[in-house]
Amino acid sequence: MILKQLARAAGVFLVVTFATFALMYGNGEGVARATLGLSASAEDVQRRVVELGLDRPLLVQYLDWLGGVFAGDLGRSYFTGLDVTTALEVRVPVTLSLVIATLLLTIVGSVLIGVAAAYYGGWIDRTVQFLGGVGAAIPPFIVAVVLVLFFGVEWPLFPATGYIRPEESFTGWLYSITLPVAALLVGTIAGGAWQIRGAVRDMLSRDFVRTLRARGISERAVVLRHVLRSASGPGIIAFGLLVIGMLGGTIFVERVFALPGMGQLVTQSAQAGDIPMVMGSVLVTIVIVLVVNVAADLANSLLNPKARKR
Amino acid sequence: MRITKRRTLAALALPAAAVIALAGCTGDDSGETTGGDDTYAKLTLGMTADLTGGWDIVDQPPYQSWGIEAVYEPLVRCLPGGELTAAAAESWEISEDNRSFTATLREGATYSDGTPVDAESVAASYDVVKETASDRYGDITYEIADPQTITISWPEPQPLMNVRVCSPYLASIDFIESDDRDTSPVGSGPYTYDAAASTPGSAYTLVKNDDYWNTDAYPYETLELRVLEDETASLNALKTGQIDGTIISATTYDEAESSGMEITGVQAGLLMIHLTDRLGEVIPALGDVRVRQAMNMVIDKQAVVDQLWDGHAEPIWQPFQLNSQAILDIDEPYPYDVEEAKALMAEAGYEDGFTMTIPTMEGQGWTVIIPYLTQQLAELNITLEQDALSGPDAIATLLSGDYPVPVWQVGGQTSVEDITVHVLDTGFWNVLHQPNETIDALWEEIVTGDEAQQIAAQQEINQYLVDNAWFVPILSPYNYYAYNADKVTVTDVSDPNGLHPKLIDFQ
Numbered sequence: 003m004i005l006k007q008l009a010r011a012a013g014v015f016l017v018v019t020f021a022t023f024a025l026m027y028g029n030g031e032g033v034a035r036a037t038l039g040l041s042a043s044a045e046d047v048q049r050r051v052v053e054l055g056l057d058r059p060l061l062v063q064y065l066d067w068l069g070g071v072f073a074g075d076l077g078r079s080y081f082t083g084l085d086v087t088t089a090l091e092v093r094v095p096v097t098l099s100l101v102i103a104t105l106l107l108t109i110v111g112s113v114l115i116g117v118a119a120a121y122y123g124g125w126i127d128r129t130v131q132f133l134g135g136v137g138a139a140i141p142p143f144i145v146a147v148v149l150v151l152f153f154g155v156e157w158p159l160f161p162a163t164g165y166i167r168p169e170e171s172f173t174g175w176l177y178s179i180t181l182p183v184a185a186l187l188v189g190t191i192a193g194g195a196w197q198i199r200g201a202v203r204d205m206l207s208r209d210f211v212r213t214l215r216a217r218g219i220s221e222r223a224v225v226l227r228h229v230l231r232s233a234s235g236p237g238i239i240a241f242g243l244l245v246i247g248m249l250g251g252t253i254f255v256e257r258v259f260a261l262p263g264m265g266q267l268v269t270q271s272a273q274a275g276d277i278p279m280v281m282g283s284v285l286v287t288i289v290i291v292l293v294v295n296v297a298a299d300l301a302n303s304l305l306n307p308k309a310r311k312r
Numbered sequence: 313m314r315i316t317k318r319r320t321l322a323a324l325a326l327p328a329a330a331v332i333a334l335a336g337c338t339g340d341d342s343g344e345t346t347g348g349d350d351t352y353a354k355l356t357l358g359m360t361a362d363l364t365g366g367w368d369i370v371d372q373p374p375y376q377s378w379g380i381e382a383v384y385e386p387l388v389r390c391l392p393g394g395e396l397t398a399a400a401a402e403s404w405e406i407s408e409d410n411r412s413f414t415a416t417l418r419e420g421a422t423y424s425d426g427t428p429v430d431a432e433s434v435a436a437s438y439d440v441v442k443e444t445a446s447d448r449y450g451d452i453t454y455e456i457a458d459p460q461t462i463t464i465s466w467p468e469p470q471p472l473m474n475v476r477v478c479s480p481y482l483a484s485i486d487f488i489e490s491d492d493r494d495t496s497p498v499g500s501g502p503y504t505y506d507a508a509a510s511t512p513g514s515a516y517t518l519v520k521n522d523d524y525w526n527t528d529a530y531p532y533e534t535l536e537l538r539v540l541e542d543e544t545a546s547l548n549a550l551k552t553g554q555i556d557g558t559i560i561s562a563t564t565y566d567e568a569e570s571s572g573m574e575i576t577g578v579q580a581g582l583l584m585i586h587l588t589d590r591l592g593e594v595i596p597a598l599g600d601v602r603v604r605q606a607m608n609m610v611i612d613k614q615a616v617v618d619q620l621w622d623g624h625a626e627p628i629w630q631p632f633q634l635n636s637q638a639i640l641d642i643d644e645p646y647p648y649d650v651e652e653a654k655a656l657m658a659e660a661g662y663e664d665g666f667t668m669t670i671p672t673m674e675g676q677g678w679t680v681i682i683p684y685l686t687q688q689l690a691e692l693n694i695t696l697e698q699d700a701l702s703g704p705d706a707i708a709t710l711l712s713g714d715y716p717v718p719v720w721q722v723g724g725q726t727s728v729e730d731i732t733v734h735v736l737d738t739g740f741w742n743v744l745h746q747p748n749e750t751i752d753a754l755w756e757e758i759v760t761g762d763e764a765q766q767i768a769a770q771q772e773i774n775q776y777l778v779d780n781a782w783f784v785p786i787l788s789p790y791n792y793y794a795y796n797a798d799k800v801t802v803t804d805v806s807d808p809n810g811l812h813p814k815l816i817d818f819q
Contacts, residue, residue, distance in 0.1 A: 032705030039371055040707060041733075041740055043447040050444070082366035083494020084512050092511050147544070155548050162548035163540060165514070260538070260545040262514030270362070275704025 007299070011292045022284045023064045026277045030056030033275040037080050054080055067281055076285070077278035079271075086282035089267065094286055096165050096263035099175070100252050101290075103183045105245055108190040113230070113237075115191065116198025120206060121225060130195060137192025143254035146185035150258060153181055163260035182255045189251070190244055197240040201233035208232075234305045242298035246291055355532035355800060355818055358540045358549055358558035362513055366494030367505065369437060369481040371444050374809050376559065379537050381815040382518045383424075384481035384499035387415050387434065390808040393635070394474050394726045400429050400482055400500060410469040410759075413477050417460045418525055423484035424497075424504045431462035436488050438464060441480045448476060469759050471728050471766065478808075502530040502815075514539055529816050547571075550794060557795030557802070559812050562624035565792055574797035577624075577790040580810025581723040583681070584631060585784035586734065588744045589716035595668055598716070602660040604781035608646035609653035610688045617787050620680050625789040631734070631777050633810075634788060638727035638770035645778050650691050657692050665693025671701050671715040678719070681786070685719065713743045721789070725808040727770050728758060735773060735782075750776055 034050035035042055042050075051057050055066070070077055076086035119130035154162030160181045166174035205211065206229055214224050253265030264283055271279035359376045372380045388396045388404060396404070401415035421429040435454045442449045455463040470476055487498035495512075497505050503518035510516045518535040520527065538555055540546040547564055549555045551571050560568050560575070569575055585607065592599020613627035629645055632638040657663050672678045678698075686696040701709050710718065722741055724730050734741035735751060754776070757769035777783065793812045795802055801819045805812070 032703070032708045035708045036704045036706075037365070038444055039373060040711070041447070042371075042444065046444050046446055078494070079366075082363060082512070083368060084366065085495070089513060092513065150545075150548060155551055158552055161554065162552045163545050163554055164538070164549070257542050258545055260514075260540045260542065260549065262511055262539070266541070267513065273703065 007296055011296075014292065015288055018288055019068070019281065019284060020064055023067065023277070023281065024060060026272075026275065026280055027060045027063065030054075033080060033277070036274055067278075071285065076282045079279050080276050081274060086278050089279065090282050090286055092262060093264045093267050093283075095167070096256070096261050097249070097252055097265065098290075099165075099168075099179050100182055100186060100255065100261075100263065101245060101248050103179060104186040104190055104248060105241065107183065107187055108194045108244065109241060111187070111191040112194030112198050115195040117202055117225065117230065119195065119199045120202035127199070130199065134192040134196045134199075137188045138196070140188060141254070142185050142189055142251045143258065145188045146182065146255045146258040149181045149185055165259075165261045165263075178261075182252075182259045182261060185255050185258075186248060186251055190248065194237075194240060194244060198233065198237050201236045202229055205229040205232045231305055235302055238298050238302045238305070242294050245294045249287060249290065352532050354534045354536060356536040356538060356555045357818075358538050358546045358555040360541060360543065360546060360559055362539045362541075363516070367497035368493040369483050369488075369499075370440055370493075372481065374807070375811055378535070378815045379505075379516055379518065380481060381501065382503035382535055383497045383501045383505050384483060385429075385501045386478050386481055387413075388474075388478050389806075390474060390478035390725060391806055392725075392808050392810065394808070396474055396478060399478075400434070404477075406473055407465075410471065410473055411467070412463050412465040413473060414461065414463040415477075417462070419460065421500055421525055422523060423487070423500045424521065425484050425486055427484045427486065428459070429482060429500045430459040431456040432459070433485050433488075434462050434464075434482055436485045437482045438480055440483075440488055449480075471758050472726070472732065475725055475729055500524070502527060503535055531819060535815075547794075550796065553796065553799075556800045557793060557813075557818070560792045560794045562621060562789070562792065565622075565624060568792075568794040573794040574802070576793045576795070576802050576805060576813065578793070578805045578807070578810040578812070579626060579788055579790050580633065581721045581791070582628060582631060582633065582730075582788055583625075583721045583786045584628075584719070585685070585786070586718045586720060586722075586741060586743070587716075587782060587784065588718070588742055588746070590748075590780070590782060591744075591746045593744065593746070594716045595666060597660070597662045597666045600660040600662065601780055602656040603662055604784075605646055606653040606656040606660075606692055607689065607694070608781050608784050609649050609656070610691050611685070611784060611786060612648040612688075613786055614648075616681070616684060620684060621787065621789060624792075625787040628785040628788050629778070630774055631783040631785050632727045632730055632774055633723055636727035636730070636770075637767045638731070638774040640771055640774050640778070642778070646781070653692060663693065665695065667695040667697060668717050669697040669699055669715060670717055670719050671710050672698050672719075673701050673706055673710070681719070711740055711743055713745070716744050718743060723788075723809075727774075728766070731755065731758070731770065731773060735777065 119127040168175035256263040402418040589598040
């Protein structure tokens with residue numbers, strides 16, 4: 003099973019990276035001019051095209067990049083000359099900080115809220131459904147702007163912009179990611195709680211729950227041990243998808259809080275045609291997506307015996 | 313139940329206590345004195361874009377180049393109006409034929425790697441620039457009389473000699489020959505780059521170079537440049553003291569002002585419709601001067617300034633900067649008059665109008681001006697369409713000639729520079745590059761004449777452009793720089809491009 007997953011992952015990696023490379027390709031002259039500025043002469047542009055190797059065939063350039071990946075060399079930015087791996091070393095932890103913190107808080111929050119809504123029903127359920135709808139509908143960008151306005155500027159409890167590395171100051175790091183994570187959390191908890199609520203409600207209506215109750219098993223054990231475990235399958239898949247979706251949401255949040263994360267790097271590099279930087283970012287994104295998928299599969303099979311048999 | 317409540321309260325109290333405790337820890341030492349009378353601890357500036365060319369000395373844009381100004385030094389510095397002031401060279405001389413620049417370098421100056429700032433390193437630095445700016449430096453030669461004296465010569469007279477010599481930065485020979493030019497700068501400027509304390513793409517830290525010859529002009533011990541691409545984020549950082557100054561636009565002017573920031577305004581740049589198809593090769597109607605004049609007459613420039621720019625600009629009628637040598641003392645040549653404009657179009661046989669497509673790119677304020685231009689040109693039955701350019705090909709496409717009527721803000725350090733950029737047929741903003749004998753003859757006078765003849769020829773060019781309506785000049789906007797006056801003082805804006813204060817202006 004692991005070999006099969008690895009083969010699938012390798013296939014996805016090759017298809018996505020080649021497709022990205024092909025999409026970025028063909029702008030050799032444009033990229034060279036963009037690096038030199040408005041006043042560059044045609045000769046200077048041509049010289050730069052050759053210098054950057056942009057005059058070579060697509061496949062040669064791609065294979066060159068791929069060879070570099072296996073050798074641990076992702077190249078250098080066409081614009082700033084910065085080593086791509088160095089840039090990623092700075093950017094990846096920022097985005098991962100946001101994604102992991104948001105995911106953990108989302109799991110805890112969604113499970114608590116979703117189970118409560120499904121179990122108690124009534125006004126709690128209606129409130130959760132209403133707030134969930136509102137929360138899911140508001141883009142993280144808007145939430146971020148409101149949060150920074152109130153808790154960053156008007157009532158400056160947290161820094162309005164910037165990121166502090168945890169190795170520099172753990173409390174500073176906690177501070178710097180609080181508002182961005184809160185901005186992402188509103189939508190993710192709303193979506194996650196909905197998923198958990200639906201799955202738990204479904205399980206609560208099953209025959210095995212009635213049987214468990216008839217056997218005198220405590221409500222806490224029924225809900226936490228049996229119902230929640232059975233509902234975990236769709237929940238884990240939902241959380242996996244949430245992480246992948248969150249990678250997009252972080253782009254806007256990083257911009258509002260001026261965080262030097264992957265989102266900023268991807269948008270800047272793609273706009274400029276900085277192929278090495280875009281490919282480095284794509285590589286990291288694919289790895290995150292593949293790791294999340296494998297982790298979700300493993301978690302699912304650990305919690306759900308049925309999934310193991312598949 | 314009670315226990316649960318207590319636990320909940322305890323769980324909430326912990327992060328709340330942490331928040332309160334941490335809030336007490338935050339602070340900013342920008343502007344704190346370090347003991348000396350005129351030295352300060354830290355200057356933190358916001359940049360709205362990352363370093364676009366890394367730390368290499370090659371072709372660095374003048375926009376927000378505080379980092380480059382900090383680590384490198386040019387031979388001489390350009391001031392507004394085209395004057396020069398000392399930098400690595402303590403004195404200089406320009407030959408009578410305007411072909412050679414002889415610089416005398418100050419004794420004892422060194423690069424941050426300890427090597428001397430000598431004539432050889434100046435030549436090596438200019439050699440690097442030759443590779444990417446071959447149209448301006450491609451054929452230069454050097455004569456080195458001694459380690460402190462270098463003469464740089466061009467084969468043709470250089471009316472833009474001052475701009476040519478103040479643009480390139482100097483770096484050590486070892487740096488120039490290294491592979492780390494983009495990431496490890498070695499210059500002779502007032503600061504040195506502290507890579508260990510920097511996060512590329514986010515924040516750059518520079519520390520004062522005590523060996524610099526003019527350290528008193530740079531009072532801050534540490535310089536931090538923070539990249540804040542979003543204007544709102546930038547303003548928030550300024551309001552909360554995370555940065556000491558940043559560029560703002562007219563749209564955030566009021567907010568910055570109401571939050572107590574000091575704002576410096578510099579007027580520079582020319583927003584114009586560039587009617588580059590004066591021969592009517594692509595859009596035949598533009599070959600008729602009456603059509604071009606009519607287009608000038610349907611734009612109510614004062615109304616645009618008052619209503620669309622909220623007064624943060626000045627209306628213009630000539631295609632040159634207001635204080636430049638080329639400017640003429642004339643009344644508005646084409647006053648706003650829609651009926652007269654329609655009559656001119658009819659007279660030229662174009663009362664049915666025509667269609668033209670203009671290129672747009674993000675961040676040039678088109679959302680404000682284009683709807684107005686579309687509406688006004690429609691009065692003459694001219695249909696204005698837009699093509700949004702983006703991605704790496706945008707600049708190449710913009711200058712390719714596919715769009716003969718760009719609407720763009722331009723403006724260099726002097727009117728001579730502006731002539732080379734958007735008037736001469738070789739100018740990159742004269743996108744169709746159509747030849748013109750009158751302009752060529754006047755340019756020859758600028759190239760070969762003395763100062764009085766140069767100024768006269770520039771003004772004649774201006775008169776010719778106005779008479780023949782080569783452009784539709786609209787306005788010259790104010791560039792704004794907002795800063796926290798409690799922490800920094802901006803004495804003056806010495807940027808010859810009028811974009812923002814230079815590093816030396818922060819005191």
